[in-house]
Amino acid sequence: MNANFFGRLGVLRGVKADQQLIVFLLFVALFILFSLTLPSFFGVGNLFTLLRTVSVLGILGLGMAVVVVGRGIDLSMIACLTVPTSVVLMLSGHGHGLAVSLLGGFGMAALVGMLNGLLVAYAEIPSLFATLAVGIGLAGVGQSGLFDYEIVPWPPSLDVIGWLGRGEFHGVPYSVFAFAIATAVVGVFLRRTRFGVFIYAIGDNPSGARIAGISVRPIMMLQYVISAVIAVFAGLVLASSASNMDTRIFNLTWIYDVILVVVLGGIGLSGGRGGALSVIVGTLLMGTIINGMTIMNISFEVQSLIKGVVLLAAIGLDSVINPRNEETAQQGDI
Structure with a gap:
């Protein structure tokens, strides 16, 4: 039973590798198209902006990937x-x-992740609703007088880590290196550690993972703690780049961009599939689309409509490639 279980997992990962190649080719095609048709797209300044934007989006995608691989959402x-x-x-x-x-900051994030994990793993509240409620509550805490201003400035005393979002090395922004380091760490964690293997097993079949002796609930909690901690790392990269943190960002549609990165990259919402490479290809494609629409001066409302259609198409494709069945449709579904 266990051999068949991990065998199926390996086959499905092979299918996702094909999707990653398709998404990467779409990114290359779009990049070439925008470079030829949009005069300012291939400019040095815009490419730096694209790389910085992609870095923050990609780091967030890594955190989301850990949760989605384990058949949840944050x-x-x-x-x-x-x-x-x-x-x-x-x-x-x-x-x-x-x-x-x-x-x-990281302690607060870890507590938020633990709360998400408790609600999902132990209270068995669907992750979609549990994390939405926790997110709204946390944003409310931030907007209820915790900070003096809605935009919190970057203090000079933090300049020692300011390189996370500032400066460049041979033309490559340091934020890209931050994304690369985070990708390597998450990739090694998911593919080379016992806890990473457990997350894949839980995402593929929670009941099978329990039978195999895996402590499912604590591992599910760990997923949400990791996601929250990675989000703070992305926040530091963003804040150091902008020299402030705008607490009103919560009201934007960034969370949908993060989900798009994960789904487009080939991480199945049914769990147990994909990885850090999926986040890279999804981030490249999504970042290029957003940057191109911005240069074309497409209104925010139309951009949201386009991204909504793309997300719907990606979820539809995911449901075809990774259909659920009675065996795997257990607690942990979003």
Whole structure:
């Protein structure tokens, strides 16, 4: 039974590799098309903007990937990006040391992740609703007087880590290196560690994972803690690049962009499939689409409509490639 279980997992991962190739070819085609038709797309300034945008989006996609591989979803990621990151900036601005400030922000994020995990794994509330409620509540905490202003400035005392979103090395923004490091860490975690293998097993078949002796509920909690911590890392990259953190970001549609990155890259919403490479190809395609629409001066409303259609098409494709059945449709579904 276990051999067949992991055998099916290997076959399905092979199918997803084909989707990754298709998405990568779409990215190359779009990049060439935009370079030829949009005068400012291939400019140095725009490419730097594209790389910085892609970096933050990709880091968030890595956090979402860990949860989706385990057959969940985390709609609280953008709130975790804004509020705990703003806590880091606020604490540092009030004279606290770097270690205390980082501990405060990442600690807050870890607690949020644990709350998500408790609601999903132990209270058995569907992750879609649990993380949405937690995200709204966390955003409310941030907007209810916790910070002096809606836009929290980057304090000079944090400049020691300011390189995360500033500067470049031979023309490549440091934020790209931050994305690369995060990708390597998440990739190794998912593919080379026991906990990563457990997450794939839980995502593929929670009941089978329990029979195999895996502690399903604690591993599910771990997924949400990792997602929240990665969101704060993305927040620090964003805040250092912009020299502030706008807590109103929660009201934007970033969470849908993150889900698009994950689904387009080939991480099945039914769980147990995809990985860090999926996030890379999804991020490249999604970042190019967003950047191209911005250069074409497409209105925000029309952009949202286009992204909605793309997301619907991607989810439809995922349901065809990764159909659910009675054996795998257990607790943990979104």
